[in-house]
Amino acid sequence: MIRVVALLAVLFAAAPLRAAPIVVDLSEHLVAITAGFAGAEVLLFGAVDEPGDVVVIVRGPTRPMIMYRKSRHFGIWVNADHMTFEDVPAYYAIASTRPLEEIAAPTVLARNEMGVENLRLDLPRAKASPNVAQDWREALIRNQQRAGLYPAEVGRVGFLGDRLFRARLALPANVPTGTYEAKVYFLRDGQIVSAQTTPLFVSKVGLEAEIFDFAYDQSALYGIIAILVALMAGWLAHVAFRRA
Amino acid sequence: MQIYLPIAELSVDVFLLLGLGGAIGFLSGLFGVGGGFLMTPILIFIGIPPPVAVGTEANQIVASSVSGVLAHWRRGNVDFKMGGILLLGGLFGSTLGVWLFAILRQLGQIDLVIKLCYVTFLGVIGGLMFVESLRALGRRRRATAARDKMHKHTWIHGLPLKMRFRKSKLYISALLPGGVGVLVGVLSAIMGVGGGFIMVPAMIYLLGMPTAVVVGTSLFQIIFVTANVTFLQAYANQTVDVVLAIILLTGAVIGAQFGARVGAKLRGEQLRILLALMVLVVCGKLLYDLTVTPADLYSIGGGE
Numbered sequence: 001m002i003r004v005v006a007l008l009a010v011l012f013a014a015a016p017l018r019a020a021p022i023v024v025d026l027s028e029h030l031v032a033i034t035a036g037f038a039g040a041e042v043l044l045f046g047a048v049d050e051p052g053d054v055v056v057i058v059r060g061p062t063r064p065m066i067m068y069r070k071s072r073h074f075g076i077w078v079n080a081d082h083m084t085f086e087d088v089p090a091y092y093a094i095a096s097t098r099p100l101e102e103i104a105a106p107t108v109l110a111r112n113e114m115g116v117e118n119l120r121l122d123l124p125r126a127k128a129s130p131n132v133a134q135d136w137r138e139a140l141i142r143n144q145q146r147a148g149l150y151p152a153e154v155g156r157v158g159f160l161g162d163r164l165f166r167a168r169l170a171l172p173a174n175v176p177t178g179t180y181e182a183k184v185y186f187l188r189d190g191q192i193v194s195a196q197t198t199p200l201f202v203s204k205v206g207l208e209a210e211i212f213d214f215a216y217d218q219s220a221l222y223g224i225i226a227i228l229v230a231l232m233a234g235w236l237a238h239v240a241f242r243r244a
Numbered sequence: 245m246q247i248y249l250p251i252a253e254l255s256v257d258v259f260l261l262l263g264l265g266g267a268i269g270f271l272s273g274l275f276g277v278g279g280g281f282l283m284t285p286i287l288i289f290i291g292i293p294p295p296v297a298v299g300t301e302a303n304q305i306v307a308s309s310v311s312g313v314l315a316h317w318r319r320g321n322v323d324f325k326m327g328g329i330l331l332l333g334g335l336f337g338s339t340l341g342v343w344l345f346a347i348l349r350q351l352g353q354i355d356l357v358i359k360l361c362y363v364t365f366l367g368v369i370g371g372l373m374f375v376e377s378l379r380a381l382g383r384r385r386r387a388t389a390a391r392d393k394m395h396k397h398t399w400i401h402g403l404p405l406k407m408r409f410r411k412s413k414l415y416i417s418a419l420l421p422g423g424v425g426v427l428v429g430v431l432s433a434i435m436g437v438g439g440g441f442i443m444v445p446a447m448i449y450l451l452g453m454p455t456a457v458v459v460g461t462s463l464f465q466i467i468f469v470t471a472n473v474t475f476l477q478a479y480a481n482q483t484v485d486v487v488l489a490i491i492l493l494t495g496a497v498i499g500a501q502f503g504a505r506v507g508a509k510l511r512g513e514q515l516r517i518l519l520a521l522m523v524l525v526v527c528g529k530l531l532y533d534l535t536v537t538p539a540d541l542y543s544i545g546g547g548e
Binding site for chain 2: 033034035036037038039065066067068069070071072075076077078079082136139140142143144146147173174176177204207208209211212215216219220222223224225226227229230231233234235236237238241
């Protein structure tokens with residue numbers, strides 16, 4: 001512990017004197033969800049001053065999330081209990097140069113939420129004992145992993161020489177919209193030397209965005225148009241097949 | 245080819261959707277039902293959120309019912325007076341249903357209620373239809389079977405507000421079709437169905453309508469009730485995905501035309517047995533899913 005504190009002190013003292021030890025950027029900052037959207041790949045690249053390890057964490061926007069647990073009533077499985085997690089990242093992925101446990105000690109990993117198991121997902125304290133809370137937490141992660149939103153595998157950050165690194169960030173087709181952040185940590189000897197954050201926007205564009213906005217902003221008109229389209233289509237089909 | 249659905253917020257293969265629409269459309273043309281009772285569960289199986297599946301399916305049924313009703317209208321098989329009474333009940337019921345839907349969704353029980361409704365109604369209707377059609381087939385084989393009395397007088401005929409329905413050759417209380425309409429309307433909103441699979445048997449067995457006008461008349465009612473559901477779901481819950489609806493209905497209207505042609509060549513009892521079997525299969529599958537221990541007891545209820 002003392003060593004850690006000492007090291008941190010050295011780091012903080014040294015920080016202003018050094019040039020930015022890490023620079024990062026993305027191949028694109030906007031992931032556009034269009035009609036043909038089937039997931040996207042964004043290239044993250046950067047450079048460091050000296051050899052070390054790089055860990056990349058991509059997080060989606062946080063939001064409250066309700067979870068249900070089923071239990072059997074009269075032979076049927078029913079959502080009986082529910083819990084609301086306050087700030088759940090809609091997406092979470094991590095990539096690193098080496099396996100996480102080789103890069104840093106568990107305490108460092110936990111403090112920086114490195115790895116899905118270290119995500120801080122808080123439940124309102126009053127509602128659950130620690131054991132029960134842990135079950136709900138694990139269930140949330142499991143569900144998100146099944147949906148492909150918390151990839152279970154740690155991605156790879158590759159070095160080109162000693163200074164340049166790159167990582168491919170693959171976003172699935174069901175990726176939620178919102179503002180993401182890619183946080184890049186540079187570690188040496190198991191300690192974080194510096195970190196850089198770069199934003200990534202996932203949003204619907206073009207026709208998809210217009211339909212979505214229209215459906216929410218002018219719901220009544222949207223409903224009427226949906227009906228008219230259906231009436232037209234039905235009539236067209238009738239006419240087409242009467243001729244044939 | 246993948247396409248991103250703007251309201252469902254996920255991407256699905258276009259040809260899968262077209263194929264589904266076509267297959268269900270074929271069945272709906274064959275049996276004269278909307279096909280929603282098959283399509284909605286299948287949409288849920290392929291990952292469309294249940295509320296979006298229900299809202300969108302209502303929209304799609306509007307289209308397939310229009311093309312169906314026009315064909316029946318040309319043949320004079322629509323009882324507009326009966327349809328009008330069914331419709332009044334249907335509009336009331338579907339408005340009530342959308343409101344219930346929103347409440348159940350907040351309580352996190354909408355999925356369960358959707359499935360329980362399916363199991364109950366599909367089980368009862370499918371079972372009744374199956375038994376009845378088997379009997380009808382048996383009667384036909386025996387050939388000597390005594391014909392049912394034309395007019396049985398029961399409590400049903402004691403209800404007030406009697407009306408004459410010329411096309412259906414009936415003189416019954418308007419409360420009957422009105423009540424059927426309300427029930428179908430509620431189910432239409434909650435289950436994302438036209439309700440033909442309930443209305444058609446109810447019209448035949450409960451109201452005693454001639455089979456020839458049943459399908460056309462039920463389609464006529466379904467158009468307006470599902471239009472009402474579409475509007476209200478879009479307005480209150482934002483769960484109608486037009487892109488999904490258009491793809492499904494493209495497949496469905498084409499499939500329905502072929503289905504209607506094949507259906508014209510099959511005998512009534514055979515058709516009903518087939519429909520009954522299909523209804524029972526869907527029912528069994530849903531019931532199985534409700535009773536078998538789920539792979540994961542926990543599920544995410546969406547961010548509010």
